[in-house]
Amino acid sequence: xLKKLCFPLASLGICCLFLTIYYWQFVISxxxxxxxxxxxxxxxLIIDGFYQVLVDGGRDERVLDCLEKYLPAWDREIDLxxxxxxxxxxxxxxxxxxNRYFVKEMLVSEYGTTTGVFKGFRNAVLRExxxxxxxxxxxxxxxxxxxxxxxxxxxxxxxxGFSNNPFMSVKTETTLWDKINxxxxxxxxxxxxxxxxxxVTFLQLNSTxxxxxxxxxxxxxxxxxxxGLITDVDILKVGHHxxxxxxxxxxxxxxxxxxxTISVGYNNSYGLPSPQVVNKIKQFGxxxxxxxxxxxxxxxxxxxxxxxxxx
Ligand SMILES: [Zn+2]
Numbered sequence: 001x002l003k004k005l006c007f008p009l010a011s012l013g014i015c016c017l018f019l020t021i022y023y024w025q026f027v028i029s030x031x032x033x034x035x036x037x038x039x040x041x042x043x044x045l046i047i048d049g050f051y052q053v054l055v056d057g058g059r060d061e062r063v064l065d066c067l068e069k070y071l072p073a074w075d076r077e078i079d080l081x082x083x084x085x086x087x088x089x090x091x092x093x094x095x096x097x098x099n100r101y102f103v104k105e106m107l108v109s110e111y112g113t114t115t116g117v118f119k120g121f122r123n124a125v126l127r128e129x130x131x132x133x134x135x136x137x138x139x140x141x142x143x144x145x146x147x148x149x150x151x152x153x154x155x156x157x158x159x160x161g162f163s164n165n166p167f168m169s170v171k172t173e174t175t176l177w178d179k180i181n182x183x184x185x186x187x188x189x190x191x192x193x194x195x196x197x198x199x200v201t202f203l204q205l206n207s208t209x210x211x212x213x214x215x216x217x218x219x220x221x222x223x224x225x226x227x228g229l230i231t232d233v234d235i236l237k238v239g240h241h242x243x244x245x246x247x248x249x250x251x252x253x254x255x256x257x258x259x260x261t262i263s264v265g266y267n268n269s270y271g272l273p274s275p276q277v278v279n280k281i282k283q284f285g286x287x288x289x290x291x292x293x294x295x296x297x298x299x300x301x302x303x304x305x306x307x308x309x310x311x
Contacts, residue, residue, distance in 0.1 A: 029049075030300040030301060030302055031046075031047065031048040031049070031149055031150075031205050031206065031300070031301045032046075032047050032070075032298055032299060032300045032301065033045070033046050033047075033203070033205065033210060033235075033298075033299045033301070034046075034047070034066060034070055034296055034297070034298050034299075035237060035261045035263055035289075035291060035296065035297040035298075035299075036058065036062070036063060036065075036066035036263075036291070036296055037062070037066070037291040037292075037294075037295045037296045037297075038058030038059065038060075038062040038063050038066065038093065038263070038291075039058070039059065039060070039062055039265040039266070039268075040059065040089055040241070040264065040265030040268045040270070040272075041056070041058040041059040041060075041062075041089035041090060041092065041093075041263070041265070042055075042056040042058065042084070042089065042090050042214070042215075042237075042241070042263045043055070043056050043057055043058040043062075043063045043066060043093065043263075044056060044212055044237060044263075045066060045067065045070060046150060046203060046205065047070060047071070048146075048147050048148075048149045048150050048205065049147065050147065051079050051146045051147035051150055052071065052075075052077075052078050052079055053078070053079060053080045053081070053082065053146055053150060053152070054067070054078055054080075054081045054082070054097070055081075055082045055084065055201050055212050056082070056083065056084050056090040056091075056214070057081070057083075057090065057091055057092065057093035057094035057097050058089070058090075058092060058093040059088055059089040059090075059092035059093065060092050060093055060096075061093060061096050062093065063093035063094075063096070063097060064093070064096055064097065064100065066296060067097065067100075067101065069296070076100065076101050076102060077101060077102050077103075077104065078097075078101050078102070078103045078104070079104050079105065079146050079147075080103075080104065080105045080106070080107070080144070080146055080152075081094070081097075081103045081105070081106045081107070082106075082107045082152075082154065082199060082201055083106065083107065083108040083109070083199070084198045084199050084200075084201075084212070084214030084215065085109060085111065085194045085195065085197055085198045085199065085214055085215060086109075086111060086112050086113050086118050086121075086194055087113075087194050087195070087215065088115060088117040088118075090214070090215070091117060091118065091121045092117050092121075094121050094124060094125075095120045095121060095123075095124040098124040098125070098127070098128045099124070102128075102131065102132075102133070103128055103133050104132075104133060104134065105133065105134045105135075105136065106125065106128075106133060106134070106135050106136065107136045107137075107138055107142075107154065107199065108125070108135065108136075108137060108138065108167065108199075109137065109138045109156060109197055109199055110137050110138075110158075110165035110166065110167075111159075111166075111183065111187065111194060111197045112165075112166030112180045112183070113180065113184065113194065114177055114180055114181060114184070118166075122166055122167065125167060126167070129167075135167060137165055137167070138154060138156040138199050139156075139158065140156060140157075140158070141153065141154065141155050141156065141229070142154050142156075149205055149206055150203065150205060151203070151204040151205075152201060152202070152203055153201075153202040154199050154200065154201055154202075155199070155200040155202070155224055155229050156197075156199045156200070157197075157220065157223065159186060159187060159190055159192060159197065166179075166180055194215075195214070195215035195216065195217055195240055195245070196216065196217045196219065196220050198213065198214025198215050198216040198220075198239075199214060200212065200213055200214060200216055200224065201214075202229075202233070205301045206301050206302065206303055206304070207303065207304050207305075208234050208235070208299070208301045208305075208306045209231075209232070209233040209234050209235070210233060210234065210235045210236075210237070210299075211230070211233045211235070211236045211237065211255055211257070212237045213236070213237060213238060213239035213240075213246065214239065214240075215239055215240040215241070215243075215246070216239045216240070216246060217239070217240070217245045217246055218245065218246060218247070218248045218251070221239065221246065221247070221248055221250075221251040222248065222250060222251070224251075225250055225251055225254045230251065230254040230255050231254070231255075232255070232256045233255050233256070233257050234257060234258050234259065234306060235257055235258070235259045235260075235261065235299060235306075236255050236257035236259070236260050236261070236286075237260075237261045237262075237263060238260050238261070238262055238273075238277070238281070240272075241262060241263060241264045241268075241270070241272045241273060242262040242264055242272050242273020242274055242277045242278065243270070243272055243273070243274055243277070244274040244276055244277055246277075247277050247280065247281070249280070252280070252281065252284050252286070253284075257286055258286065258287065259286065259287045259288075259289060259299075259308070260281045260286045260287070260288050260289070261288075261289045261290070261291075261297050262278075262288065262289070262290045262291070262292075263291050264290060264291060264292045265292060266292040266293075267292075268292070273290070289308065289310060294310055296309070297309065297310070
């Protein structure tokens with residue numbers, strides 16, 4: 001009799017265990033934003049129950065450590081990936097992410113580069129499209145809602161005079177790379193670099209507001225301020241890893257964050273973040289949190305407030 005009961009009891013026990021984990025993960029746990037410590041690079045993970053958004057993928061496999069740490073082991077699907085721009089410290093980890101996870105949708109800009117890292121990224125994107133991913137090219141400002149609580153706005157300004165994109169199906173690689181070279185020349189002629197072409201992400205999670213700047217420079221920050229797109233936020237991920245090419249006084253006044261996060265590698269060779277930028281942010285009375293000093297920065301959001309893992 002006891003033997004007969006063993007199997008159903010064990011099955012029931014396993015079911016209860018899974019239901020508890022499920023309940024904890026998706027019903028009890030608060031929505032959160034994780035500024036992943038990926039060394040010198042950017043990766044920000046947004047989680048609300050079943051829904052996940054990843055903004056940038058760092059420069060290498062360290063982004064996977066972050067995904068594995070904060071996503072349940074059985075969850076191999078990411079709802080949306082936003083790629084701020086094509087520099088290797090933002091796209092280098094995506095080939096591995098796309099190999100391990102199915103990404104439902106991706107937002108990219110049309111500006112590529114001729115680096116090997118970009119080539120690997122582009123090929124991984126094309127493979128993922130074949131597996132069912134939707135690829136959206138940023139052509140201007142756009143809004144999107146993921147699940148009930150994740151509200152996103154993306155700001156992006158195109159460079160006039162260019163209309164090719166590196167993700168279209170081009171038969172010969174040489175033609176494609178010629179086109180990307182042409183495009184890079186246009187960008188150079190206009191005295192821009194890829195940083196200036198970053199897609200900016202405004203996120204509202206419950207009532208907490210975040211602004212993720214990619215590597216956007218001061219001129220484009222100014223343009224967003226003048227268009228009235230930069231409003232009061234709670235948490236700002238400062239542009240370009242705290243470099244002095246970003247984060248102007250005007251921009252800090254308009255965004256007025258309580259916390260500024262800086263995604264930066266420990267002892268990095270670029271000397272980032274810039275001491276001037278750090279001092280400026282402090283003078284504004286804004287609290288600074290850095291991935292090189294504190295590792296992953298986690299912001300948990302409740303209905304009307306938020307808390308960090310360093311509070
Ligand atoms: Zn960068």
